[in-house]
Amino acid sequence: MKKNDQITIHDIARALEIDSSTVSRALNNSSRVSEKTKKRILEKAHALGYQRNSLASNLRTNKTNTIGVIVPRISRNFFSNIISGIEDAAYQEGYNVVICQSLESFDREKKIMETLLANRVDGILLSTSMETLSLDHLKPYLTHGGPIVFYDRPCDFENCSSITINDYKGSFKATEHLILNGCKDIVYFSGPETVALYQNRKKGYVDALAKHNITYRSDYCMSSNLSENEGIRLAEQMLKLPQVDGLFSSNDTAAIGAMKYLKNQGVSVPNDIAVVGFNNHPISSVIEPSLTTINQPDFIMGQLASSMLIRQIKQGDIGVSKETEILDVELIIRNSSQKL
Amino acid sequence: MKKNDQITIHDIARALEIDSSTVSRALNNSSRVSEKTKKRILEKAHALGYQRNSLASNLRTNKTNTIGVIVPRISRNFFSNIISGIEDAAYQEGYNVVICQSLESFDREKKIMETLLANRVDGILLSTSMETLSLDHLKPYLTHGGPIVFYDRPCDFENCSSITINDYKGSFKATEHLILNGCKDIVYFSGPETVALYQNRKKGYVDALAKHNITYRSDYCMSSNLSENEGIRLAEQMLKLPQVDGLFSSNDTAAIGAMKYLKNQGVSVPNDIAVVGFNNHPISSVIEPSLTTINQPDFIMGQLASSMLIRQIKQGDIGVSKETEILDVELIIRNSSQKL
DNA sequence: ATTAGAAATACAATCGATTGTATTTCTAAT
DNA sequence: ATTAGAAATACAATCGATTGTATTTCTAAT
Numbered sequence: 001m002k003k004n005d006q007i008t009i010h011d012i013a014r015a016l017e018i019d020s021s022t023v024s025r026a027l028n029n030s031s032r033v034s035e036k037t038k039k040r041i042l043e044k045a046h047a048l049g050y051q052r053n054s055l056a057s058n059l060r061t062n063k064t065n066t067i068g069v070i071v072p073r074i075s076r077n078f079f080s081n082i083i084s085g086i087e088d089a090a091y092q093e094g095y096n097v098v099i100c101q102s103l104e105s106f107d108r109e110k111k112i113m114e115t116l117l118a119n120r121v122d123g124i125l126l127s128t129s130m131e132t133l134s135l136d137h138l139k140p141y142l143t144h145g146g147p148i149v150f151y152d153r154p155c156d157f158e159n160c161s162s163i164t165i166n167d168y169k170g171s172f173k174a175t176e177h178l179i180l181n182g183c184k185d186i187v188y189f190s191g192p193e194t195v196a197l198y199q200n201r202k203k204g205y206v207d208a209l210a211k212h213n214i215t216y217r218s219d220y221c222m223s224s225n226l227s228e229n230e231g232i233r234l235a236e237q238m239l240k241l242p243q244v245d246g247l248f249s250s251n252d253t254a255a256i257g258a259m260k261y262l263k264n265q266g267v268s269v270p271n272d273i274a275v276v277g278f279n280n281h282p283i284s285s286v287i288e289p290s291l292t293t294i295n296q297p298d299f300i301m302g303q304l305a306s307s308m309l310i311r312q313i314k315q316g317d318i319g320v321s322k323e324t325e326i327l328d329v330e331l332i333i334r335n336s337s338q339k340l
Numbered sequence: 341m342k343k344n345d346q347i348t349i350h351d352i353a354r355a356l357e358i359d360s361s362t363v364s365r366a367l368n369n370s371s372r373v374s375e376k377t378k379k380r381i382l383e384k385a386h387a388l389g390y391q392r393n394s395l396a397s398n399l400r401t402n403k404t405n406t407i408g409v410i411v412p413r414i415s416r417n418f419f420s421n422i423i424s425g426i427e428d429a430a431y432q433e434g435y436n437v438v439i440c441q442s443l444e445s446f447d448r449e450k451k452i453m454e455t456l457l458a459n460r461v462d463g464i465l466l467s468t469s470m471e472t473l474s475l476d477h478l479k480p481y482l483t484h485g486g487p488i489v490f491y492d493r494p495c496d497f498e499n500c501s502s503i504t505i506n507d508y509k510g511s512f513k514a515t516e517h518l519i520l521n522g523c524k525d526i527v528y529f530s531g532p533e534t535v536a537l538y539q540n541r542k543k544g545y546v547d548a549l550a551k552h553n554i555t556y557r558s559d560y561c562m563s564s565n566l567s568e569n570e571g572i573r574l575a576e577q578m579l580k581l582p583q584v585d586g587l588f589s590s591n592d593t594a595a596i597g598a599m600k601y602l603k604n605q606g607v608s609v610p611n612d613i614a615v616v617g618f619n620n621h622p623i624s625s626v627i628e629p630s631l632t633t634i635n636q637p638d639f640i641m642g643q644l645a646s647s648m649l650i651r652q653i654k655q656g657d658i659g660v661s662k663e664t665e666i667l668d669v670e671l672i673i674r675n676s677s678q679k680l
Numbered sequence: 681a682t683t684a685g686a687a688a689t690a691c692a693a694t695c696g697a698t699t700g701t702a703t704t705t706c707t708a709a710t
Numbered sequence: 711a712t713t714a715g716a717a718a719t720a721c722a723a724t725c726g727a728t729t730g731t732a733t734t735t736c737t738a739a740t
Contacts, residue, residue: 021691032689051480060727143389144391
């Protein structure tokens with residue numbers, strides 16, 4: 001286990017009485033080495049138990065074939081599906097993936113950016129933390145590192161591309177679905193309104209109300225971090241409002257918290273209050289009544305983000321133009337929203 | 341974004357007309373540099389936008405301050421909680437964490453081992469894939485890399501330590517609970533029996549039956565990969581057995597599949613068939629009836645595994661003795677197991 | 681047998697840090 | 711003012727690869 005028994009190309013070179021540059025070229029399958037020598041080198045490398053040192057190689061070539069992914073929290077089903085998509089595409093292109101969690105903390109996000117730069121990853125996929133207001137901490141990486149692509153949570157920064165789902169449309173569809181099912185007094189659970197994504201979702205809610213001539217009331221719009229506990233707390237607050245017959249929560253987790261509370265309080269879903277969530281979280285199909293929600297193409301978004309980033313890495317600095325890709329979403333109608 | 345504008349310690353040295361070794365020592369806060377010079381260097385470093393190159397540093401010092409984590413699948417709640425625990429402890433010790441998914445594939449696991457060795461991570465936390473039968477692919481890392489600690493899925497290999505939960509006891513408790521609630525004909529859903537963890541769980545089931553003088557019947561023990569779909573398939577098979585009044589599934593996912601199928605078929609849980617799972621998956625508390633299950637200290641296991649590995653890394657080769665830590669589990673009694 | 685041109689291999693510098701040793705500078709005691 | 715010893719800094723080698731250029735070896739045409 002001690003480090004002194006590391007085999008290097010020089011050990012191979014010495015054993016075969018050739019130069020280490022030839023060994024290096026052979027191991028990289030260069031056409032400048034004869035087949036015969038390649039075979040000798042490969043055999044000796046195997047016999048000695050040679051394992052390439054990527055640190056040295058990456059230092060010399062100034063690339064790591066690695067992309068960094070910053071994710072708010074990997075335990076969220078939505079994000080772990082995105083990660084699978086990212087890895088799937090990266091894997092096929094021969095890139096490694098380093099996954100880091102910001103845990104929605106700006107300080108951690110900042111520290112992660114430094115670590116990824118110090119380790120010279122070739123590019124970064126970023127979903128900013130909920131605390132992130134300024135993007136200045138991305139500048140060092142953009143000047144000394146490589147491209148950054150935002151996924152899920154879009155940001156308008158320098159010439160960084162974004163790939164997101166159509167939050168506005170999903171929200172609009174969800175709200176309109178409640179209205180078409182007879183709801184008139186619809187509470188909206190919002191995330192932090194500093195986050196562009198939640199601004200878009202709110203706009204979808206507001207516009208759907210407007211289209212159907214329902215007045216928007218600010219006290220029907222409640223912000224939180226959308227955890228299950230916050231869902232419970234907001235549901236409690238909701239029941240104090242004069243009249244409520246529908247709830248649209250901008251994520252499933254808070255919707256589920258609310259449904260648990262409502263069930264406890266003897267409020268019937270959907271008959272008293274119809275509920276729609278957002279995310280198509282696995283629990284949404286298991287809870288009773290099953291939760292109507294918005295499905296997002298998470299895996300595909302991961303794949304697309306990954307290949308977009310790798311394309312930009314390969315292009316190099318020049319010619320990378322800012323792109324914005326918006327993926328379509330789907331309303332999944334279940335039992336929580338259909339009044340009998 | 342181009343790489344030619346990388347600032348190195350030599351740029352700082354040149355700007356201040358001092359030697360790069362002094363710059364290096366200053367940046368590492370060595371006592372061999374005067375405070376006055378340190379201040380000048382730090383200021384200049386900041387002014388030039390210097391960012392340390394970890395590749396070079398790691399190459400020279402022959403350590404990366406990074407541990408590798410191989411996990412079957414990060415999207416599983418159980419594993420993402422473990423990862424959070426691992427990161428929590430590593431973070432406090434100043435270590436970075438690289439997370440890799442094997443997706444239960446032996447080939448991927450093998451490839452990941454090579455990549456982690458090539459990148460010279462200081463140690464590895466490993467939960468082997470379900471396909472992994474031989475551990476020979478770990479040998480290169482053990483000889484040229486660093487220590488490996490197994491978590492969750494224990495393995496007996498060289499002097500690698502393991503940290504697991506008490507699968508035997510959990511399984512025993514779960515089975516006994518069903519028996520004490522009146523079950524006599526208990527079906528058992530097993531994972532692949534090549535995996536030590538599932539051997540332990542099976543033994544718990546078998547021993548609990550024996551303790552209560554219930555004959556073990558091999559046709560009541562059904563193996564699968566424990567996916568939700570396999571749970572459905574096995575439930576179907578289960579209903580063909582002459583008599584069944586209880587089901588113990590060695591994970592929640594398969595139990596949930598089974599419960600969905602039973603509900604479909606009009607079989608009452610718990611009255612016709614009482615069900616107990618394993619994992620305390622978030623869905624288990626939401627499904628109706630709520631699922632009795634075994635809670636595992638996942639986050640804590642991650643923390644312990646991480647600090648055990650880091651301790652071994654710091655100790656170095658000599659003096660690392662094989663440890664086996666087994667964490668206690670807890671039976672969480674809900675509605676699916678209590679016949680009325 | 682000679683030789684031009686291609687093929688194969690060797691030489692040497694380099695990526696950006698770290699670190700043991702040598703040298704210079706400073707401090708304080710005489 | 712001198713000087714011993716400590717403090718601060720410089721020198722030079724090194725980690726393990728890669729790569730442009732120089733040299734050697736081979737091939738095939740004369």
